[in-house]
Amino acid sequence: MRPIQNGITDAEVVFTNPQLNQWVAPMNGNSRIRKREGTNQNAGGCRLAVDSAGHKLDHIIFQGGEDVAVSEGKHVIDVTNGYLYGNMMLGRMGLEADEGFCDNVADYGTLSTYAVNTTDIKLLYYWRALYTGINRANLLLRSIDNPDVSISQLERNHVKGQALFLRGYFYFLLVNKFGGVPLLLTPSQSSSNDAMQQPRATTKEIYVQVLSDMEQAAGLVKDIRSVESAGRVNKSAVYGVLARVCLYMAGYPLKDVTKYADAASWAKKVIDLNYHKLASSYRQVFINYAQDLYNAEESILEVEFYGNGTGVYNTTGGAVGIVSGIRYFNTAGSYGYSSGFVRPTQWLYDLYETGDLRRDWAIPPYRYVGEVITN
Template sequence: MKHIKIYFILVTVALCFACNKVLDIDAGKYIILEEDYYKTEEQLNAALRGAYATLADGSLFGNNLLGRMGLEADEGYESYSSDLNTVGDYNVYATDSKILGYYRVFYRGINRANLLLESVDDPTITITAKERNHIKGQALFLRGYFHFMLANKFGGVPLMLKATRSDAVKTEDLQKPRTALKDVYAAVLNDLKSAVDLLKPMSEVNTGTQASKSAAWAMLARVSLYMAGQPLNDASKYAEAAEWAKKVKDANYHALNPSYEKVFVNYATDVMDPKESIFEVDFYGNGTGIYASTGGMVGRNNGIAYPLDSSNVGYGIGAIRSTSYLYNLYTTGDTRRDWAIAPYYYTGTPRVKTNWTAQQTTFARYSGKFRRESEILLPKSSASTPQNYPLMRYSDVLLMYAEALNEMPGGDKVLALEQINVVRRRAIPVGSPDRELTVTDYTGLKDAIIEERARELCFEGLRKNDLVRWGIFTSSMQSLNNQVPIGTSSYIISARAYYGNAKPRDVVWPIPTYEMTVNRLLTQNVGW
C-alpha cells in the first residue's frame, strides 16, 4: 500500500464547512486527508474539504487578500501602517512575504485538487455516479480557478496537472519551467468546461460555498474576458464570454437580491443567497471554543475602523479607504454609495458614530461593504469574523455579459445596455433621471461598464485585474495620484505612497525569489 500522509487540521475545516455550507459533515471528524489515493466516499469528501480550505487560508481570502495586496487600485487604497513598504502600497519586491504566500498556497491547493482527481475515478470506491461526478467537477473547478488566480497575478506560471508527493519528490522533480500564459488559460478553460458537465446545477447545490454549474459558467465568462483583454488580446474570447454569461441567465434561477445592502448583511449573518451569490469563500464561528480557527477577517480588515474594546461593534483595522474617484461615480440617490463607502466613522471615548461632513475629503472614508455591525454572532472576536466573502455575484455576470456583447463583432448593444440597467435599477430609485442609461454606442457603453463595475463591485478584489485587462492600469493610478489631497494626515501619506509607487511593471507581480531558488527553471517577469 502506498504511503498515506495525514494533516491534522483540528476542527478548522471540518467545522468551517458545516451547517449546509460546503458539505454536510460530522463536526467530530477533525482531519483532512492528503494521501496517494483515497478509498472511500468519506475520504474523497475530506480531500475535497482540503481543496476548498485553500481559499480560506490567511495568505489568501482568510486575511491578506482582504485589502492588503493593492487590488483595489483606483477605487480605494490601503492605509495600514503594518503594511508600509510592501505590496500593499505598491512598494513591491520579489521577496515580499505576502506575494510568496499567495504563490505557494494556491499551488498547495492545486496539488490537493490533483491528488483528489487521481483517485476519484477509482471503481472500487462505493459511491453513486452523480456524487462521484460532482466531487470530480468541484476538484476540476478549483484546480482551474487556482491556476487562473496565479496566471492573472504573475503571467505564465508552471502548469501543474499531476500531483506531487513529498515523500517521492526529487530535486529534479521541482524543476518546472513557466508555461506560456495563453496555455495556462487554455488549461483553465479546459478544467472549467469539464467541470460544467459534472457539477450539479445551483438549484440542487443551493449554496454559493460549493461549486455549481452556474459557478463554472460564470468563471468561464470571467476567464474569457481576461483572455480577450491585455496582455493576450484574443478578441475571439468576447463571444465566448457572452455565451457563458448567457448560460447563467438562461438557467432561470439567478436574480439580484432586491436590496444591495442585504447582499452583504447576508454574508455577515451566514444567510445563503445563491440566486445572487454564485461563489463565495466560507467562514464560520466567532473565534471561540471549537470555532477558534474557522473564521476569517472579512470586515475586520476591509471594514470600518473600530478599536479593541468591550463593545459588540466589532474590532476593525480599517485597512481600506475609498477615493474621490469612486465616491463621485455615484449619482444622487444611488443606495450603493453609502453602503460601499461608509458615510460615518467612530470617534471619542466612548466611541460614537459620527457622520463625515461634506467638507471632509472622501479619501478619508472607509470601505463599508463588510460591516462588523451586521454580525449577529456574539461575542465578537477581535481576531476573526464569521463573514463570507464573494468571489462571483450575479451582478458581475450581468456586467460581464454587457461587456462581452459590446466588444464582440455584431454584439447586441441594446441588450448590453439592458444588462447594465438591470444592475442600476436595484440601486437607484424609481423616478430618478439617472436610474437608467441610454447610451448604445460602443464608446459610451465601454465607459459605462468601466464605471458601473466600480460602483457595483468595488472592494471585492477585482478592480486591479479589470484595469490591467482594459490596458488602463498605469494611467488610472497616475490619475489618482494627482487627485490625492494635500495634507499630513496618515491616510493622505498612505494614499500618496500607494498611487505614487505604482509603476507600469505592477501589472504583474514578480515571481517570488524563494521559488526561483527552489525551481531554477523559473524566469523573472520583465521589470522585476
C-alpha cells in the first residue's frame, strides 16, 4: 500500500451548518498528494454547498463552472485517519494472525494477544471511520442527481460512481471483519451512533449491496486513462475490487461457488483494458516508492495520503511506515520515524524458498540506524 492521499471522490462538499462539517475531510488540491505539507490548497473545484435548516439537509448547489466540476477540492470520504488506513488498522487485523505478531502490546495489546472486547476503542474507531465514510457517500448520492446542478452528465456520472464504489467498498471492509452489520443507505447526522442502534443485516445482504453499488459504479466511472491516477476510482479499480469481492463470496461463510466465475470475469475486464502491467521486478516496486516515482500501470488502486511532518505518528504518511516499515528510531530524521512493530513469524519467513529475491524486500532482515556510509 502506497501512502498517498485522503479519500477518492473529486467533488468538494461544504456544509453551511457547522455541526455537519465533521463529515468533511480537507485535503490538498492536486490529484496526487506527494510530500505536500501545510495548509489546504484548493486548485479550483466544484463546491457542493448544502444549505440546512436546523440539522436537516435541504438541497445541494454546485458553485463553479463545468470545467472544474470534478477537479480536486475537499474529499467526501476520509480513509486516511489512524483507525483505517492511516495506522494500517485494516492490514493489522490480518497480519497479527498466522503471518505476524505485534510487539507493541502496550498500544495494541487486544489485537496482538487476541483479547478484543467491547471496550476496545481502536476497533470502535475503525467501525466509526467506515460508517463516517458511508454517511458521506450517502450525503452525496442523495443530491448528485439534482437537475438544477450545472454539471455535464459525464462528470455527474463519474462523481456518482466514485461515491457508489466507496460506499460498497466500506461495507466490504465491514463485512470482512464483523460479518453482518447495520445497512444504512440514507444519510444521517451521526452515522456511527445511528449505526449502533440499527438492526444488523445478514452477511449475504451486505454482500448483495456491495455488488449492487460496485456494479453500478463500473458503468459510471471513467477509464484509468482519463484519470491517470490509481488514487482516483476508475474502471480498473472497480473491476479489480469486484473480482476480490466475488472471491470472498465464493469462500466462507457464504460459499457461493458460482462467484468464482464472476471473479474471473471481472479480473478479465482489467486485463482487457490493456493498460496495466507488472513492474520490471518485485524490488522495483519498493525502489519506485523510495524514489517517489508513480506507476499507475502497476498499481490498480491506491489510498493516497501524506503525513504533516510533526510528531512521531505524523512523520511518515499516515503512520503506515511506523507499523510495517524498516525500523528507524530517529524522530527528528528526514526519513521518517518507523518502529516496524508488526513482525513476521518464522513460519512466514520459511515460506519463501531459498534464493527467492522477494523475501528480503518483503521482510528486511535489517534496520536503519541513521549512520552515513561513505566510500
